[in-house]
Amino acid sequence: MLTIQNLTKRYSDGTFALQGVDLTLPSGMIGLLGPNGAGKSTLMRTLAALQTPSSGSIQFQHIDVLAEPDKLRRVLGYLPQSFGVYRNMSCIALLEHIAILKGLSRAACKTQIPELLALTNLTAVAHRQVANFSGGMRQRFGIAQALLGDPQLLILDEPTAGLDPEERERLHDLLVTVSAQKLVLLSTHIVEDVEHLCHHAALLLSGKVVASDAMPALLAPLHNKIWQSTEKPQPSAAVVLNKSYHFGQPCYRLFADTPPPTATAVKPTLQDRYFLALQHGGTDVDM
Numbered sequence: 001m002l003t004i005q006n007l008t009k010r011y012s013d014g015t016f017a018l019q020g021v022d023l024t025l026p027s028g029m030i031g032l033l034g035p036n037g038a039g040k041s042t043l044m045r046t047l048a049a050l051q052t053p054s055s056g057s058i059q060f061q062h063i064d065v066l067a068e069p070d071k072l073r074r075v076l077g078y079l080p081q082s083f084g085v086y087r088n089m090s091c092i093a094l095l096e097h098i099a100i101l102k103g104l105s106r107a108a109c110k111t112q113i114p115e116l117l118a119l120t121n122l123t124a125v126a127h128r129q130v131a132n133f134s135g136g137m138r139q140r141f142g143i144a145q146a147l148l149g150d151p152q153l154l155i156l157d158e159p160t161a162g163l164d165p166e167e168r169e170r171l172h173d174l175l176v177t178v179s180a181q182k183l184v185l186l187s188t189h190i191v192e193d194v195e196h197l198c199h200h201a202a203l204l205l206s207g208k209v210v211a212s213d214a215m216p217a218l219l220a221p222l223h224n225k226i227w228q229s230t231e232k233p234q235p236s237a238a239v240v241l242n243k244s245y246h247f248g249q250p251c252y253r254l255f256a257d258t259p260p261p262t263a264t265a266v267k268p269t270l271q272d273r274y275f276l277a278l279q280h281g282g283t284d285v286d287m
């Protein structure tokens with residue numbers, strides 16, 4: 001269990017990136033959603049003890065994260081949004097190097113590194129330079145290095161960004177496999193990924209948590225209130241959650257208590273919940 005209380009981060013230029021964040025997160029795969037600039041990376045870096053907040057507290061299991069960052073680091077795996085790699089270093093040499101930095105014993109390295117290479121499907125390319133890896137291989141390497149030391153808390157900042165559909169699917173399989181008996185916090189812009197992989201999601205907007213719940217509870221208030229139409233309704237008939245295109249034709253997702261003209265009922269998705277929260281700017285939604 002991860003408990004965050006009244007967490008605030010004010011950067012030196014006066015930007016409030018986090019404003020009184022309260023979150024209680026169970027183990028398993030947890031999604032963290034929010035638009036650009038919502039504060040996701042600030043929250044992730046703070047949880048990973050890489051920067052200090054202005055105020056607040058964070059407790060992971062029995063660790064007071066802000067008072068005992070070294071204790072946290074021993075149970076933490078972190079994949080940042082982007083990470084540099086040493087040129088000329090092979091995948092296996094870099095994993096050995098990171099394992100030593102993490103304080104793993106030689107015996108632990110000997111067993112864990114081959115296991116992680118197999119898990120992330122990198123055994124065949126273990127002696128190739130990471131600098132020359134494709135985007136997908138690099139992200140799988142990022143997961144492998146984050147898993148060194150068998151961490152209890154795994155923080156992944158946009159792990160699927162820029163991946164092709166096949167690599168994204170491969171990474172999903174990997175994340176589901178590793179999330180058993182860990183708390184995996186997955187930050188992403190891809191709402192679908194969270195809906196597919198996570199049993200709980202938190203939504204951050206302008207540095208504040210506007211929703212955090214188990215997936216069925218997040219979607220429950222939307223049942224029988226989501227509609228789809230190719231025509232834009234009058235503002236009095238429905239709230240337009242978003243407009244997308246299907247085969248080049250407009251497609252409106254709508255929120256209304258009663259069926260808007262020409263609209264058909266559809267099953268609510270996490271994306272509907274996300275857009276509804278954005279529409280209301282984080283204020284309480286009357287559902």
Ligand SMILES: Nc1ncnc2c1ncn2[C@@H]1O[C@H](COP(=O)(O)OP(=O)(O)OP(=O)(O)O)[C@@H](O)[C@H]1O
Pocket residue numbers: 011012013015016017034035036037038039040041042043
């Ligand atoms: N070092 C910094 N100094 C000043 N402001 C910062 C700094 N880092 C982030 N910010 C600001 O804090 C706010 C939150 O940024 P953050 O990167 O945490 O958001 P995010 O949700 O991760 O965004 P994105 O999805 O675009 O990565 C933004 O307004 C950003 O400009």
